[in-house]
Amino acid sequence: xxxxxxxxxxxxxxxxxxxxxxxxxxxxxxxxxxxxxxxxxxxxxxxxxxxxxxxxxxxxxxxxxxxxxxxxxxxxxxxxxxxxxxxxxxxxxxxxxxxxxxxxxxxxxxxxxxxxxxxxxxxxxxxxxxxxxxxxxxxxxxxxxxxxxxxxxxxxxxxxxxxxxxxxxxxxxxxxxxxxxxxxxxxxxxxxxxxxxxxxxxxxxxxxxxxxxxxxxxxxxxxxxxxxxxxxxxxxxxxxxxxxxxxxxxxxxxxxxxxxxxxxxxxxxxxxxxxxxxxxxxxxxxxxxxxxxxxxxxxxxxxxxxxxxxxxxxxxxxxxxxxxxxxxxxxxxxxxxxxxxxxxxxxxxxxxxxxxxxxxxxxxxxxxxxxxxxxxxxxxxxxxxxxxxxxxxxxxxxxxxxxxxxxxxxxxxxxxxxxxxxxxxxxxxxxxxxxxxxxxxxxxxxxxxxxxxxxxxxxxxxxxxxxxxxxxxxxxxxxxxxxx
Amino acid sequence: xxxxxxxxxxxxxxxxxxxxxxxxxxxxxxxxxxxxxxxxxxxxxxxxxxxxxxxxxxxxxxxxxxxxxxxxxxxxxxxxxxxxxxxxxxxxxxxx
Numbered sequence: 256x257x258x259x260x261x262x263x264x265x266x267x268x269x270x271x272x273x274x275x276x277x278x279x280x281x282x283x284x285x286x287x288x289x290x291x292x293x294x295x296x297x298x299x300x301x302x303x304x305x306x307x308x309x310x311x312x313x314x315x316x317x318x319x320x321x322x323x324x325x326x327x328x329x330x331x332x333x334x335x336x337x338x339x340x341x342x343x344x345x346x347x348x349x350x351x352x353x354x355x356x357x358x359x360x361x362x363x364x365x366x367x368x369x370x371x372x373x374x375x376x377x378x379x380x381x382x383x384x385x386x387x388x389x390x391x392x393x394x395x396x397x398x399x400x401x402x403x404x405x406x407x408x409x410x411x412x413x414x415x416x417x418x419x420x421x422x423x424x425x426x427x428x429x430x431x432x433x434x435x436x437x438x439x440x441x442x443x444x445x446x447x448x449x450x451x452x453x454x455x456x457x458x459x460x461x462x463x464x465x466x467x468x469x470x471x472x473x474x475x476x477x478x479x480x481x482x483x484x485x486x487x488x489x490x491x492x493x494x495x496x497x498x499x500x501x502x503x504x505x506x507x508x509x510x511x512x513x514x515x516x517x518x519x520x521x522x523x524x525x526x527x528x529x530x531x532x533x534x535x536x537x538x539x540x541x542x543x544x545x546x547x548x549x550x551x552x553x554x555x556x557x558x559x560x561x562x563x564x565x566x567x568x569x570x571x572x573x574x575x576x577x578x579x580x581x582x583x584x585x586x587x588x589x590x591x592x593x594x595x596x597x598x599x600x601x602x603x604x605x606x607x608x609x610x611x612x613x614x615x616x617x618x619x620x621x622x623x624x625x626x627x628x629x630x631x632x633x634x635x636x637x638x639x640x641x642x643x644x645x646x647x648x649x650x651x652x653x654x655x656x657x658x659x660x661x662x663x664x665x666x667x668x669x670x671x672x673x674x675x676x677x678x679x680x681x682x683x684x685x686x687x688x689x690x691x692x693x694x695x696x697x698x699x700x701x702x703x704x705x706x707x708x709x710x711x712x713x714x715x716x717x718x719x720x721x722x723x724x725x726x727x728x729x730x731x732x733x734x735x736x737x738x739x
Numbered sequence: 740x741x742x743x744x745x746x747x748x749x750x751x752x753x754x755x756x757x758x759x760x761x762x763x764x765x766x767x768x769x770x771x772x773x774x775x776x777x778x779x780x781x782x783x784x785x786x787x788x789x790x791x792x793x794x795x796x797x798x799x800x801x802x803x804x805x806x807x808x809x810x811x812x813x814x815x816x817x818x819x820x821x822x823x824x825x826x827x828x829x830x831x832x833x834x835x
Contacts, residue, residue, distance in 0.1 A: 354815045447794045461793055490801055491793070559779045570754060577755075579828050584821035588831045596757040608756055612747075612766065613773050615754040626777060631790030633783050638791060670769050671776050687794025711795065 256281055258734065261326060261420035261474040268315060268325040275308035275315070275325030279369055282327040286371065286418045289738070292399055295413040297332045297390050298340050299372040307369045314367070323481060324367030329422035331410050332373035333380055334360050334465070335454040343456045344378040344388040347582045347602030357454025358486045359423055359465050366481040374409030374422055378604045379573065380430055380458045382406050383676040386667055387606040394663070395438060396735040397701055401660040404434030410468045411438040416738040421469035421478050425455060427462045428561055429680025432692035435468050436655035436704025439694045441721065441731055442468040443475045446711050447687030448493035451486035459568035462684040471731050472693065472721035476500035479714065495712065503715045504722040509543030511720065512648040518554040519653030519679050531696030531703040532654045538727050539720070549648060551640040556633050557682040562674060563617050563630035564685070570614025576602060609670060638686040645710040650720055654679055655692040655704030679706060689714045693721045694730035740778065741771045
C-alpha cells in the first residue's frame, strides 16, 4: 500500500477499498521503524492522527469528505499547528505550542488530509543539508551516510522512504527543490504569493514560499490545488484565481519551447548528473517540445545577492525572539539586555547566528548602500534576465543541484561551500518564479533532479510538463532498497 | 575583507547575541569569508537600476478595513510565555 502514490491512495480511500485508519497505522509503523536511522520527524502525532482517520472514515462512509479525505500527510515543522509543538528545528522553539493553524495547515485539514507528524528541518530553514537542526540531522534514505539536503530534508526523506505519500515544505533559496533532488522525489515551489505564508515561521519574507513534496507531479498538483489561493491574513498573498492544476496535466507538449539555462551547465556540474539532465531534455524533445540554449548573464550573481537579501531579512525577522513573549529564555537574567543576549545565544545555533550577524552587518550604518541596496539592484537585473528569457521560451530547464547528495559533515566547516549548493535554485526565489525538481535518473547510484522554472503563476504549465515527462519515465517511482 | 575581533563583537552586540570568547575567532573567520563572497556584487553594473524589494513588480501593499477581526486570546497566547503574572509578561527590572 505504501508504494502507491497519493493519487492512488486517495482513490482507494474514496472507493472504500482501504480505510484511513488502516493507512495511518501502516504509515505510523513505517515512521516508527525508520526514526532511529532517518530521524525525519521531530514530532509524531499518532493519537491525533488515528482520531482524525476515524473521522475521515466516517465521512467517506457517508459519501462525504474532501479531495484528500483520509490521506496520511506531514507538515514541515515550520508550519504552525494548533496545539501541536512547532519547533522550526530550533532550541529556541523547542517547547512552543502554536496557538493557531497556518493557513496551509487549515486548508489541508479542510481537504481531509490526516497529519501524522511534524518533519525535521534545518534550523529556521537555514541550511542545505539538514545538519543545522537542533533535533539532529536527517539522513538520506538512499544511503544513511549522506545528507538528504535541506532545509526541507525531513519532508523529502519521508516521502522518498514512503513514510508518507506527501508533505508540505518551504523554499527560500532551494529548500524544496534541493532536498527533492537529493532524495529522488518531486517538489514544487510555487510563485511567490501563490501560497499563504500566514503561520509559516518567517526566515526571509520576500523569498519564502510554501510548497509540497510528493512522489509524482500529479500528486504535487493534487495537494497544491488545496493549498494555493488568496489569504487575507497574508498581506503579500496574491488575489488571483487558482487554476485546476489537475485539469491540464495531460496536455500535449507539442510546440512547447524549452530554454536550457546555459549558466547552469558550468564547471561545477557533475558529469554523470549532467548526462541525466541531458537525457531528460531528449525525452521532452521526443514529446514534441523544442529545446534551445538560453543565457541569463546575471545569474552568476544570484548567490552573493541572496546572501545579502536573505540574511538581512532574517536578522530583522528573528529579532522577535527576545525571551519575553515566547521561545527560549535564559536563567537568572541580570537585566533586560542580558536576557535578550543570553536567551538568543542559547536558543540559536551557529548557522542561524551567522545569518543574523551577516544581516546585521549589511544593514548597519555605512554598509546599507554598498550591500543591501546593491543586492536589491542585482536582484532586479536577475529578474529582468528571466523576463527576457520568458519572452522567447515557455519554460527553462537545467539541473537542480551541481552534484548528488554528499556525506554528512563534508561541508559544515565552510559556510560558503555549503551556500554554493543552492547555486542553481536561488535565482528562482530572487525573481519569485515557480520552480520544480523532478527525478531524472541516477548519477553514481544517487538521484539527480531536473529543475523546471516557469514564468510567474505558470504552475499549471510546470506540472503539465513534469507529468508528461513522468509518464515516459519511472525515476520518480524508484524507492530506496531499504524502504522498498 | 577581514573583520576585526572588535567588529565581530560589535555586530554581535547590535544583533543582541553574546558570543563565547572562544567562539569569536571562528565567527570572525566565517563572517570575513562571507563578506568577501558578497563583495562580488561590486562588479555588477547597476547604475540606473532601481532596487527591487518585492519579487512581484507592480503589486502594492494591500490595506484591510479598519475593523476588529481578532478576539482577546491573551490567556492562550501567554501559555507560551516563559514568565507571566496577573496577565503580564515578566522581565528583569528595567527602571531603578
